[in-house]
Amino acid sequence: MGKILIDCDPGIDDSLALMLAISSPELEIAGITTVSGNVPAQMGGENARKVLKQMNRMDIPIYIGEKVPLSKPYVDAMDTHGRDGLGESFLPAVPGEFPEKHAVDFLEESLEREKMSILALGPMTNLARLFKRRPDLIDQVEELVSMGGSFKSHGNCSPVAEYNYWCDPEAAAFCYEQFAQAGRKIHMIGLDVTRRIVLTPNLLSYMERLDPETGAFIRKITGFYLDFHWEYEGIIGCVINDPLAAAYLVDHSFCCGFDSYTAVETEGICRGQTVVDSMNFWKKAPNSHVLIETDPKEFMYFFLSRVLKKKDGGQWNKEELSLLETLVQG
Numbered sequence: 001m002g003k004i005l006i007d008c009d010p011g012i013d014d015s016l017a018l019m020l021a022i023s024s025p026e027l028e029i030a031g032i033t034t035v036s037g038n039v040p041a042q043m044g045g046e047n048a049r050k051v052l053k054q055m056n057r058m059d060i061p062i063y064i065g066e067k068v069p070l071s072k073p074y075v076d077a078m079d080t081h082g083r084d085g086l087g088e089s090f091l092p093a094v095p096g097e098f099p100e101k102h103a104v105d106f107l108e109e110s111l112e113r114e115k116m117s118i119l120a121l122g123p124m125t126n127l128a129r130l131f132k133r134r135p136d137l138i139d140q141v142e143e144l145v146s147m148g149g150s151f152k153s154h155g156n157c158s159p160v161a162e163y164n165y166w167c168d169p170e171a172a173a174f175c176y177e178q179f180a181q182a183g184r185k186i187h188m189i190g191l192d193v194t195r196r197i198v199l200t201p202n203l204l205s206y207m208e209r210l211d212p213e214t215g216a217f218i219r220k221i222t223g224f225y226l227d228f229h230w231e232y233e234g235i236i237g238c239v240i241n242d243p244l245a246a247a248y249l250v251d252h253s254f255c256c257g258f259d260s261y262t263a264v265e266t267e268g269i270c271r272g273q274t275v276v277d278s279m280n281f282w283k284k285a286p287n288s289h290v291l292i293e294t295d296p297k298e299f300m301y302f303f304l305s306r307v308l309k310k311k312d313g314g315q316w317n318k319e320e321l322s323l324l325e326t327l328v329q330g
């Protein structure tokens, strides 16, 4: 896989995705950039630093990005992620300054230097700013894997829209259009697949049994999220969207889908909706690879085997995690 850039808005599920990416040797993380989404970009940087400290990877640089969407008023998702963006765990701040350099400048310099993949886990504001400034750098993007959008699943912040693309629809629309013009495809990890990835109380307990320290950290940041999902989605558990995008970047076999032209609506009641032309009415070349199938059990085997550690620092193999056969639905 090689070097990657992670653009995110941590955020509870972003944090779990960071933990998975850091635990995956296939990914060499060149840097983390934050964007206003779940929480303001600055708070996202502070939360990303808390995750890096937990993972003992303070060597990974974090750059703060765009504070507001391209044109829409900024609306955060603290109702879902808590006032601190980490489930009101209020983990101690990790001291230290962030680089003066803006996230978009870091992204530009990185891609100018070499081809890298981008794991986009928040609104696409930083990426839109980058490609507005330097559309030529799209050719330097090995793969753009974006958690966002939805093909046939209902929205999570409107009947039809997923939050990342709803929060900054102009940015998402621009990126998909730019990729169309460049003859490239964005890998769209939308709600069709991420809704299948549910972290349940039993899974949390299992994680704590296997690796008390890491399990306790995950429980600390997801408790609030569990309450939110019971209240607003009537489920026992919480949908963890972003880690699936990280798993897919490591190994595409975690999801399958199809190529299509996709546009993003920017106005009106369908703001943020991804209009996936699966029947090719518009006869436009595909600019997206839309993922629609996944195997939650395979994902959970991967997530637990990578993120949790044995007392001797080793990893559990699939046979040792066989309880997942009964703990994971679907």
Ligand code: RIB
Pocket: 009, 011, 012, 013, 014, 037, 038, 077, 121, 122, 123, 147, 156, 162, 163, 164, 241, 242
């Ligand atoms: O709609 C879910 C997405 O929006 C996730 O990336 C979540 O972290 C929020 O950014």
Ligand code: CA
Pocket: 008, 009, 010, 011, 013, 014, 037, 038, 121, 122, 242
């Ligand atoms: Ca996110």
